[in-house]
Amino acid sequence: MTGPRRVTVGLPTHNGEAFLEAALESLVGQDHEDIEIVISDNASTDRTPDIVRAFMKRDRRLRLERSEALVSASQNFNRVFHATSGPYFMWAADDDLRDPTYVRRCLDALEAVPAAVMACTGLRFIDPAGAVIDADYERYDNPDLSSPSVVERIRILLRRGGWYEVYGLIRRDALEQTHLFQDIHGPDVMLVLELAMLGPVLKVADPLFFYRQYPNRTERDRLERQGGVADADSILSAHLTHLQESMSTTVGASALSWPLKARLRAEIVWATYLADTPLGRNARRELGARVAAAREDRDIGAFAKFGLMRAVDRVRSAGPAIRRLVGRARRRAGRLRRDLLNWRS
Numbered sequence: 001m002t003g004p005r006r007v008t009v010g011l012p013t014h015n016g017e018a019f020l021e022a023a024l025e026s027l028v029g030q031d032h033e034d035i036e037i038v039i040s041d042n043a044s045t046d047r048t049p050d051i052v053r054a055f056m057k058r059d060r061r062l063r064l065e066r067s068e069a070l071v072s073a074s075q076n077f078n079r080v081f082h083a084t085s086g087p088y089f090m091w092a093a094d095d096d097l098r099d100p101t102y103v104r105r106c107l108d109a110l111e112a113v114p115a116a117v118m119a120c121t122g123l124r125f126i127d128p129a130g131a132v133i134d135a136d137y138e139r140y141d142n143p144d145l146s147s148p149s150v151v152e153r154i155r156i157l158l159r160r161g162g163w164y165e166v167y168g169l170i171r172r173d174a175l176e177q178t179h180l181f182q183d184i185h186g187p188d189v190m191l192v193l194e195l196a197m198l199g200p201v202l203k204v205a206d207p208l209f210f211y212r213q214y215p216n217r218t219e220r221d222r223l224e225r226q227g228g229v230a231d232a233d234s235i236l237s238a239h240l241t242h243l244q245e246s247m248s249t250t251v252g253a254s255a256l257s258w259p260l261k262a263r264l265r266a267e268i269v270w271a272t273y274l275a276d277t278p279l280g281r282n283a284r285r286e287l288g289a290r291v292a293a294a295r296e297d298r299d300i301g302a303f304a305k306f307g308l309m310r311a312v313d314r315v316r317s318a319g320p321a322i323r324r325l326v327g328r329a330r331r332r333a334g335r336l337r338r339d340l341l342n343w344r345s
Contacts, residue, residue, distance in 0.1 A: 010080035016094030040080035120168030
């Protein structure tokens, strides 16, 4: 076959021998055959290159791009995208699995809705042995972001506990309008946010994607898993409140109209500091530290912002107690009124 394949899977890896064979088997076993699989090996020192070359001998759709010098995880993710040219692209981790119908069903969904920028499926978490993990899938499963309203899409997204849509099938022309993966805290968050601002993200309801999780893995372990980043300490010390600021900046840099930008920034602030969301419940714990840091840095703007958010959160947290006090006061007033009426009678 000449010319680019219709679907390209980009698999960035660094010392991924533990699960790479299983991941590649799930990709070469896709029932959509017009596919190429490009592996970007980030200076691996284990058996990774040998595993890939063995697969290349049995399937000509595989291609190896290898770097002898270690680059950051985000740079490796971007490099494998730039090494391809097909109209549909999908990242794959070197330890996740996909049902054989995954690519075909995501492609069918995208081709049925030309306005959509990406399609994903339901997901399940698996442990290192491949067994499905019992989890709160109401919170962590990929959401349906097919709404034509950008505000509704972002509102739904901000109330989820994960951003696993980044491993869905994406139109290349949409990806080319984003910043791809950045060497920042939450690069997957920013990329999914950018895509959701560009257009609907479809969901095939069936759980066809299996995301591997590891007990006791730290954030530093996760960063170093794909090669690390240039400034790991600053990223590891970042807070979810920093994530809110990055999301607001990403919205501000978009091509949306200013009224839409204002709406989306309000949604981000609401989900981070006021709403009962996974993001908000964790971010609000950081407000005291952000106030203290702003005071030490003499950053008046940050001090005012986080001081106000902390005050609002305290009022919000005190709300149930205040309502209980008001309720008790009303009941006591009612009893006094009844006693007074009985006494007069």
